Amino acid sequence: MTANQTPSDSETTKLVGETAGPKEEQIVERIFEAVVDQRLRPGTKLSEAALCEAFNVGRMHIRRSLLLLASRGVVEIISNRGAYIASPNEKEAHDVFEARLAIEPSVVKLAVRRATPTDIDRLEKHLLLEHTAHENGNRQDAIRLSGLFHIMLAEIANNSVMLGTIKELIARASLIIGIYGAPGVSSCRDDDHKELIDTFIKGEEELAASLMYAHLNKILNNIDLEQTNSSNEDLNSIFNGTTEVGA
Amino acid sequence: MTANQTPSDSETTKLVGETAGPKEEQIVERIFEAVVDQRLRPGTKLSEAALCEAFNVGRMHIRRSLLLLASRGVVEIISNRGAYIASPNEKEAHDVFEARLAIEPSVVKLAVRRATPTDIDRLEKHLLLEHTAHENGNRQDAIRLSGLFHIMLAEIANNSVMLGTIKELIARASLIIGIYGAPGVSSCRDDDHKELIDTFIKGEEELAASLMYAHLNKILNNIDLEQTNSSNEDLNSIFNGTTEVGA
DNA sequence: AGATGCCATATTGTCGACAATACATACCGG
C-alpha cells in the first residue's frame, strides 16, 4: 500500500531471489523500498512487534527478514537492543560509493551491450517519469525513481549477482544521501540519465561507462563536501528516534 | 579443527561483519571455508540436526546461518526439503565470473594504491605457501590458498563492501570449479599471482587491473570449455547425495 | 512381476511460553 505510488514500475524484481520463503522476500523488499524512498530514515527503530503487526506475520519471519537486511548493511542489529535502520559512518559511506564507482560502469557497459529496443523504451519511459517528478518538485518520487533507474540498468545487464549488489548499494546510498547529502541537490540530476540513454541508442559501451563514472563521482562530491558539518545531522537522526513505521 | 591446516593465514576476517550474533558469524564462516576448500561439494545436504551437533548450538542458530548462506548464493534452501550446498547452473556460473571480471580489476587497482610494505610482505609470504602447495600436489590447499589470495587483495583494498562481495564470489567460484572445472587445471596457476605482486612493488595500478582481468578470463575459459559435457557431473553431484559433513 | 497407493518415519516449519537483558520511572539520600 504505502509503496507503489507510481503506476508503472510496479514490479521491482525480488532482491533476495527466492532464497527464503515468499514472506521474508516480500518483507525485505518492502523495507528496501521504504529505505530507498527515504520513508525509513537512518536510526529509525524497527521494533519486532510493530513489524509483526504491520506485515501480519509471526515474529520469526520478522526476525529472519531483519537478519537478511542486516547482512546487506541496511539494518543494524544491536544485541538485546533491537534493529535500527543503519546510519552509515563516513568510512562506510565512502566504501559504498567507491564500490558503486567500481561496479556500475561495468554494469552499464553490459547493459548497453545487451539492451533490446524494448529495454530502451522502458528506460525512456522511466526517464519521463523522473523528469516529471523533478518538475513537480516531488522529491520523494525523484529519489526513488533515480535509484530505480540504476536498478533497471542492472536488470538489463542481466547478471543476477550484480543486480543484487546494486540493489544493496542503492539502498545504502539512499541512507547516505539522507544523512550527508544536501537537501536540494539530492540524488541524480536526470540530465545525466538522459545522456546515458543516448549511449544505449548508439551502442557506445565505453562512453556509457565513462558517463556513469562521472555521474557517480558527481554525487559523491556533493556528499563528501558535507562530510564535516554533517555529524550534527547524524546525531540528530540517531536521537530523534521513531518516525513511525507506516501502516 | 577441520579448518586451519595451514599455520599462517589463520584469521580470515569475518564475512558477515558482526551483523548477527557471534555464533552465526562463526558458523557461516566455517561453512564458507569448507566450501572454498571444496570439502563441502555442491548438492551436499546440510541437515539441521547434523549441523546442530557439529557446532553444538540450537536449531535456531543453524537456521539463521543457513538463511544467511542462502542469501549469499552458497546454499540453496528448498521449502520443506532442507538446505543444500548450491549447485550453480551455467547461467549462475557465468554471472559469477562476469561479476568477478567486473569487480576484481577495480579491487586490485585499489589494493595496489593502498598496499603498505607490510601488505606486500604478507602477499609474498602467501605466494610462497601457494607455491609449496602446488609443488606438493596438495590440491585442496592449493585451491584454498588461491581463493584466499584474492580475498587478501580485497582486504588490502580496504573496502568493506567489496570485501564482502569478493568473499561471496570466491565461495561460489569454488563451487563452480568443483562442478565444471577440469580436475588438473583447477584454480589459478600461481604464476599469475606472482606477476600481480610484481605490480604492487612498482605501483602499477592499471597493469594490475589488466593482469587480473586476464587472469580471471583464463580461469573462465577453462570452465566454459567444459560446460557441455559437465551436465553429467552436475546431475551426478545432485543425485549422489551426501558426502558426509566432516566432524 | 511390476506398478500403484498407503502408511510409518524423519525432517522441516511454526508457534507459544519463558528467561535475560536493557530502559524508564520512581524513590531515597546527600
Place this chain on the structure above:
DNA sequence: CCGGTATGTATTGTCGACAATATGGCATCT
C-alpha cells in the same frame, strides 16, 4: 535540588513442543 540506586516494564533472545510436509518401505492389486 540533584545524583544515584532500585524496582517495574517492555523488548529481545532462547528453547521446547507441536503441526505440516516429504521420503522410503510395504502391502496390495492388476
